[in-house]
Amino acid sequence: MEKIPILRMGQFLLVTIQIDLYDRLALNLEADLVQMVSKTGARGVLIDISVVSIVDSFMGRIIGNIANMSKIMDAETVVVGMQPAVAITLIELGLPLTGVHTALDVERGMELLRKKILVDGEEQDADGEYAYDSAE
Amino acid sequence: MEKNRMPMANTPTTVLNKDKMSVFKEQDVVPFRNRVKEYATKIGMGLVNQTKLITAASELVRNMLRYAEGGDTLIEVISKGRENGIRLTFADKGPGIANIEQAMKDGFSTGKSLGLGLPGTKRLVSEFDIKSIVGKGTTVTVVKWKNG
């Protein structure tokens, strides 16, 4: 079965969706991501959808779910790189994805995540526990 | 540029191309969307309208899978006057919808979706038609004009 790879970058998890998701794959991604957040104690999830051409209500819901589930596990979710046509369509469809953070690209998404974590009042100096932990 | 044909007084809709496809499992959704995209690209539909059409198609096909365990789809390239467009028909033999008026209201849903299925989908297309007989099935037809 195909799987969407989840990359770990320090405190963050990065998911780049590069194929059109059919339902099972999307649901698996949701489960895998939540598992990963729990396992790694990640503080942020970045979902890069810059090459995704269609986001329907099902996928919108999955994204919302991931954000909400991560949130209650103390991780923020940022969706980055949404294409203009996709954004216009989602608005017309009535799905503004409220509660999901957005950024133009991965870099800015990271920036946003760092800021969010900082605002939460966490000490960033004590992040040695997670940083550079890419041995997996 | 469209072909210069004899202009008709009351422009009828003509079908230029037809393609049938059955959708009975979720793995059929992506190939179906790709097929719709192919036709939309062929008639030169812009990216935003294409995205709206394919998203609408995705919503409707998903409804069909969720409520009726699948059904038949028809993709047609149509032309009316100077406009070209894509017409999609989704016919299922599911339980049908008892109250269409209610189903077309924002915030109504019988399934576990977000409750913006049909009205949201309607906003994405140029024309939307739904017919349903309880116990027999539902047929949804949508049209997206190239510049609509």
Next chain:
Amino acid sequence: MHKFLFMKLETAKMLQKKKKQIIDLWMKNQLADSALREDLMSNDDLRAQSEELVDALLKKLTDDNLSNVDSADFEDIYEILGGVSITRARQGFSPRETGLYIYSLKDALLTILQQEFKNDPVQLYDISMKVSKLIDSFGIVTFETYIKGREEVILRQTDEITEISTPVIRVWDGILALPIIGTLDSARTQVVMENLLQEIVNTGSSIAILDISGVPAVDSLVAQHLIKTVSATRLMGAECIISGIRPEIAQTVVHLGIDLSNVVTKATLASALKYAYSILQLEVRKKQTTLVKSN
């Protein structure tokens, strides 16, 4: 009756034999007209165009379809006529000039018929009526297509105006401004939204200012369009500020009960820009030094 049918059968063939004469006569009629637009089309081109049509017509013409203007045999002719009149519409021929083109063919055909059937007035009348009807039908098609051609010109211009009237300006590194002038309807909003979002991607700008000081009135529909644009911008990860809220607009917005509380609004473009700077300073730390220096 028998003789009549026999004679009729000959008409199409007779006309085919006279092809050269018909073309010459038609050309003569066209060239004689004072309204001839040599500036728009050379005589050679005109002749080629005319020959093509006569050629196609005589090839398809039979004594059966002569009395049936809806015959499928004439598809090609309608196609050629359509092409001719669309081209003429785009080139700027007047309807009169376009009309004369096809009606002078009628004159040419009638002249030939008159020569051929001068001894048989009944036959002449019958055939003349039919030819006349056929060419009239061609004339109608010509006009319909001519108008269609003009409409296309108008549509193209409308598109151009829409395109021109929604410029996206890069006012600062990371800040886009889009002054909207004129009424915002759904078609225009679509263009505005598409242009703006595409520019956000192209320039990587995280802030967009939508200035509506040039919008005459804001009703609930326009407000809805604005809110949609703001929401779509947000989905892409950029911030959208609406500026240029005139007092009248503020009044109508509140009177209509439109909720703009989720949208950042500023009275002027200048204050929106100031706000944008402040956001950038907070968000993109690296650019802060650049901003201070350039200011």
